[in-house]
Amino acid sequence: MALLKVKGLTKRFGGLAANNDISLDVPQGSLFAVIGPNGAGKTTFFNMISGFLGSTAGSIEFDGRDVTKAPQHEIAAMGLVRTFQLVQLFKGMSVAENVEVGCHLATRGGVAASLFRPAWFRKQEIEVRERAYELLEFVGLSAQADIDSELLPYGQQRLLEVARALAAKPKLLLLDEPAAGLNTQETEGLAHIIQKINAQGTTVLLIEHDVALVTRIAHRIAVLDFGKKIAEGTPDEIKAHPEVIAAYLGVEEVENA
Numbered sequence: 001m002a003l004l005k006v007k008g009l010t011k012r013f014g015g016l017a018a019n020n021d022i023s024l025d026v027p028q029g030s031l032f033a034v035i036g037p038n039g040a041g042k043t044t045f046f047n048m049i050s051g052f053l054g055s056t057a058g059s060i061e062f063d064g065r066d067v068t069k070a071p072q073h074e075i076a077a078m079g080l081v082r083t084f085q086l087v088q089l090f091k092g093m094s095v096a097e098n099v100e101v102g103c104h105l106a107t108r109g110g111v112a113a114s115l116f117r118p119a120w121f122r123k124q125e126i127e128v129r130e131r132a133y134e135l136l137e138f139v140g141l142s143a144q145a146d147i148d149s150e151l152l153p154y155g156q157q158r159l160l161e162v163a164r165a166l167a168a169k170p171k172l173l174l175l176d177e178p179a180a181g182l183n184t185q186e187t188e189g190l191a192h193i194i195q196k197i198n199a200q201g202t203t204v205l206l207i208e209h210d211v212a213l214v215t216r217i218a219h220r221i222a223v224l225d226f227g228k229k230i231a232e233g234t235p236d237e238i239k240a241h242p243e244v245i246a247a248y249l250g251v252e253e254v255e256n257a
């Protein structure tokens with residue numbers, strides 16, 4: 001069953017079709033990747049799916065519901081949660097607090113509860129703290145829990161963003177170039193974490209420039225070029241696809257992937 005169904009998705013900016021009639025299904029439980037050269041339309045595609053940008057034409061169905069025109073907060077509340085190409089942490093908060101904020105998005109509360117602190121609220125706060133620590137452990141950041149998040153090295157900030165996104169208990173996790181700016185060792189660690197997230201039942205859709213990483217971990221890959229989907233298939237099919245090789249990968253990169 002498809003968790004995300006995209007049909008004919010199109011976005012025009014004036015005369016430019018940043019996305020042109022893109023259709024794809026992301027199966028429930030899969031690890032799906034979208035790749036493509038700079039300017040191919042990946043970010044535009046992500047922005048439409050997550051409700052940050054309206055579409056010019058086409059439809060988006062998530063978890064059995066038409067969300068083509070749904071606002072971003074409604075889509076997030078349904079369980080479609082994203083990270084961003086540029087790290088966006090809450091400044092002035094510790095590592096653990098950043099994840100706790102993510103957990104609160106998945107719990108009940110409100111101003112009255114935080115002022116009067118009834119028993120259920122205090123219990124919930126303890127649970128939130130425990131869950132935040134579990135998630136930090138999951139991404140390997142529990143030792144840094146009390147550090148100001150801005151003091152983390154860049155690679156760890158990216159992992160923190162992933163932990164915070166997981167705190168909202170997503171059904172579909174959208175990762176926007178998670179390996180950007182990471183060194184080889186950090187990319188390895190990240191690949192392992194993405195696979196663990198997926199193995200625990202979360203469907204993952206990622207945009208990535210690192211072709212070697214994508215062809216290694218994704219179950220299925222869609223390739224965009226000049227706003228169009230030019231190919232879709234398993235990593236082996238994509239590596240052997242002549243149009244993909246011509247448009248994007250380059251023979252050398254495919255051989256190395």
Ligand SMILES: Nc1ncnc2c1ncn2[C@@H]1O[C@H](COP(=O)(O)OP(=O)(O)OP(=O)(O)O)[C@@H](O)[C@H]1O
Binds near residue numbers: 018041042
């Ligand atoms: N708000 C906008 N207004 C006008 N043109 C835009 C806008 N956003 C994107 N574009 C154009 O749409 C095309 C696709 O851009 P997009 O950012 O989606 O590509 P991308 O594949 O994510 O690229 P990158 O890998 O560099 O992030 C590009 O030609 C870009 O200049």
